[in-house]
Amino acid sequence: MIATRSLPLFALVLPALCSPAFAQDPPPDQRPGGERPFGPGMGPGGPGGMGGPGGPMGQETKVLAQFDANENGRLDDAERQEARAWLAENRPQRGRGRGPGGGPGGPGGFPGGPPGEEGARNRDPDAKGSPVKPGDVASYPDRPLFDPEIVRTIFVAFPQADWIEELTAFYRTDVAVPATVAVDGVTYDNVGVSFRGNTSYMGAPPHKKPWDLAFDHVDGKQNLRGVRNLDLINCNGDPSFLREVLHGWVSNQFFPAPRVALVRLVVNGEDHGIYAAVQQFDKEFLQDHYGSKQGDRFKVPPDFSGNGGLGEDPKAYARNYQLKSKANDAAWQGLVDLCAVLEHTPKDQLERILPQHLDVDGALWFLAVDNALADDDGYHSRASDYLLYRDPKGRFHLTPRDNNEILPAGGARGPRPGRAGGPGGPAPFPGAPDGQGPGGPPPGQGPGGAPGGPGGRRGGPGAAATSPLQMADRADRPLLRKLLEVPAWRQRYLANLRELATTALHEDVIGARLESWRKLIDPLVAQDVHSLYGYEAFQRSFAKDEQGKPAPRSLLAVIAQRRQAILQDPALQGSWPVVSDLATKAQLGADGSYTLHVSCRAGGAKDREVLLHHDVGGFGSYATNAMRDDGQSGDGAAGDGVHAFALPPVPSGETWRFWIEAVAAESGHVDCLPPSGGAIPVIWVAPKKAK
Numbered sequence: 001m002i003a004t005r006s007l008p009l010f011a012l013v014l015p016a017l018c019s020p021a022f023a024q025d026p027p028p029d030q031r032p033g034g035e036r037p038f039g040p041g042m043g044p045g046g047p048g049g050m051g052g053p054g055g056p057m058g059q060e061t062k063v064l065a066q067f068d069a070n071e072n073g074r075l076d077d078a079e080r081q082e083a084r085a086w087l088a089e090n091r092p093q094r095g096r097g098r099g100p101g102g103g104p105g106g107p108g109g110f111p112g113g114p115p116g117e118e119g120a121r122n123r124d125p126d127a128k129g130s131p132v133k134p135g136d137v138a139s140y141p142d143r144p145l146f147d148p149e150i151v152r153t154i155f156v157a158f159p160q161a162d163w164i165e166e167l168t169a170f171y172r173t174d175v176a177v178p179a180t181v182a183v184d185g186v187t188y189d190n191v192g193v194s195f196r197g198n199t200s201y202m203g204a205p206p207h208k209k210p211w212d213l214a215f216d217h218v219d220g221k222q223n224l225r226g227v228r229n230l231d232l233i234n235c236n237g238d239p240s241f242l243r244e245v246l247h248g249w250v251s252n253q254f255f256p257a258p259r260v261a262l263v264r265l266v267v268n269g270e271d272h273g274i275y276a277a278v279q280q281f282d283k284e285f286l287q288d289h290y291g292s293k294q295g296d297r298f299k300v301p302p303d304f305s306g307n308g309g310l311g312e313d314p315k316a317y318a319r320n321y322q323l324k325s326k327a328n329d330a331a332w333q334g335l336v337d338l339c340a341v342l343e344h345t346p347k348d349q350l351e352r353i354l355p356q357h358l359d360v361d362g363a364l365w366f367l368a369v370d371n372a373l374a375d376d377d378g379y380h381s382r383a384s385d386y387l388l389y390r391d392p393k394g395r396f397h398l399t400p401r402d403n404n405e406i407l408p409a410g411g412a413r414g415p416r417p418g419r420a421g422g423p424g425g426p427a428p429f430p431g432a433p434d435g436q437g438p439g440g441p442p443p444g445q446g447p448g449g450a451p452g453g454p455g456g457r458r459g460g461p462g463a464a465a466t467s468p469l470q471m472a473d474r475a476d477r478p479l480l481r482k483l484l485e486v487p488a489w490r491q492r493y494l495a496n497l498r499e500l501a502t503t504a505l506h507e508d509v510i511g512a513r514l515e516s517w518r519k520l521i522d523p524l525v526a527q528d529v530h531s532l533y534g535y536e537a538f539q540r541s542f543a544k545d546e547q548g549k550p551a552p553r554s555l556l557a558v559i560a561q562r563r564q565a566i567l568q569d570p571a572l573q574g575s576w577p578v579v580s581d582l583a584t585k586a587q588l589g590a591d592g593s594y595t596l597h598v599s600c601r602a603g604g605a606k607d608r609e610v611l612l613h614h615d616v617g618g619f620g621s622y623a624t625n626a627m628r629d630d631g632q633s634g635d636g637a638a639g640d641g642v643h644a645f646a647l648p649p650v651p652s653g654e655t656w657r658f659w660i661e662a663v664a665a666e667s668g669h670v671d672c673l674p675p676s677g678g679a680i681p682v683i684w685v686a687p688k689k690a691k
Contacts, residue, residue: 192217361678574667
């Protein structure tokens with residue numbers, strides 16, 4: 001039986017792939033019934049379909065083809081008017097009400113704004129933001145688009161006065177509304193604008209909806225600093241405005257993740273306040289992070305439904321995974337193979353076989369950041385709502401998305417803005433027994449007591465993890481469970497959490513980072529009449545007590561709690577090795593090839609093994625060799641801690657990817673260099689021959 005989930009990815013069971021004989025690499029044509037099952041539009045919620053995972057909020061109404069009379073691939077003014085009239089009469093109504101023009105939810109969102117904040121409840125719906133002109137703001141033409149040190153202003157101009165009603169009408173359709181956009185003194189015509197989001201859309205007033213900007217809407221070559229599409233997140237659930245950008249800043253230090261920057265949005269000359277600009281998961285993202293535009297991209301939508309298994313039909317994958325790149329059978333087959341390997345490979349073979357299908361090191365960082373930042377919309381919480389990239393060699397990489405609900409102010413079991421219970425943190429899963437882990441049932445069970453994993457129910461929305469190994473034995477979190485069953489991977493995961501707590505989330509580092517951002521946006525938030533939560537709520541996010549320490553529920557206080565929960569956990573106690581002083585030396589051979597000598601210094605735990613993980617080229621899994629400690633101390637009694645290894649010769653222009661891991665013999669704890677390990681390894685390219 002195939003038991004599918006919207007992800008805990010990999011909880012799928014395929015009878016034809018159950019035998020360990022297929023665990024290595026199943027032949028392309030060996031699948032249930034001999035079918036080649038996947039393609040665009042197959043099954044509800046698949047590419048081009050209606051009713052995707054997550055219930056009605058994830059649906060999209062297709063209207064473009066029906067009203068594109070001149071067949072130019074978009075709706076011009078007259079065509080959009082016809083489409084709006086049709087939608088007003090024919091569109092299925094969803095959400096909290098019907099908005100002007102037939103749009104779902106209405107432009108006003110929740111009455112009075114998101115629950116839980118007095119500043120939002122008392123908002124004046126007729127208030128107008130300050131007038132802003134391009135000459136009033138700083139321009140940054142020479143700074144990177146996702147520079148964390150600046151707030152860039154984006155000007156959007158619509159010719160029509162009812163632009164809010166029109167964007168609302170076309171929400172969750174395949175139609176974008178053209179506008180003129182100006183950034184850093186450069187004007188971009190015919191940019192396609194859409195409202196986006198689920199709860200972030202429904203809970204926001206008309207002037208604070210989340211946006212999508214498609215710079216290539218008319219001109220396929222038009223882009224903003226190399227970016228064709230840009231998401232503008234309204235920071236729903238986050239009075240500080242900083243959680244999304246904080247997640248991007250932390251994540252990108254250790255594994256490929258969407259880059260995020262703070263921007264100010266001005267529409268038709270009116271200030272709309274601070275947004276988080278988030279990098280789209282497109283070909284440009286792949287080029288930026290992986291050096292290639294090739295490969296397949298899947299989206300795993302948010303899943304609130306809690307439905308059961310979908311039976312034996314392999315087409316069920318298309319109901320829970322959306323292929324965002326070009327449709328092809330190989331992409332779907334790769335997903336099937338990965339799920340089968342995770343589900344059926346014996347534990348003692350998993351360390352050898354799984355890295356052929358999955359970037360394990362990147363996955364361990366994905367899970368560690370999700371845990372450390374207590375992501376209330378992350379894998380631990382609901383096991384959905386993220387992205388998958390299948391690289392040209394067929395390995396999958398996990399990418400986070402929608403990270404504005406990290407670090408809940410009320411702790412991982414309290415209520416939070418936008419959900420029942422008022423402000424604070426995420427609500428616990430209904431009926432979850434205390435002590436069994438927030439966000440779901442006891443280990444091995446699905447929500448409601450049904451068996452978890454294959455054949456069980458999907459995990460509904462829950463709560464973020466509160467300790468390093470929480471949910472590690474949950475049957476309905478198979479990715480986490482299977483990875484941490486392997487001792488070496490479990491230790492890397494713990495090392496990742498420790499690295500986060502002692503570097504990026506260290507009180508001095510994160511304190512300085514947050515204070516820098518606060519100073520940047522404070523005057524802009526103070527004058528933002530459309531803020532979801534108000535200026536007082538923003539100030540409380542950074543409040544301090546009488547002793548000058550972070551006040552309870554402030555952002556820094558929540559981070560301190562997370563850091564303490566990690567560092568004081570029993571799983572992280574014991575001796576830790578330290579690896580440092582990485583050095584390389586290339587030796588040119590008579591045949592023109594290069595031998596790369598890699599060395600490092602290892603200390604900390606007395607007895608340790610030092611491993612060099614390496615691969616030629618890009619995207620492949622790593623081979624591993626032990627590095628030798630061939631130096632001697634002054635008295636000749638022991639090594640000096642310098643370990644070395646010579647990689648095999650490679651021709652000019654070839655690339656080595658490598659990283660070093662020190663393993664303590666007694667505790668099993670590890671340290672990696674660079675700290676990102678295999679997720680962002682060291683890249684060395686053999687010099688090209690001189691002409």
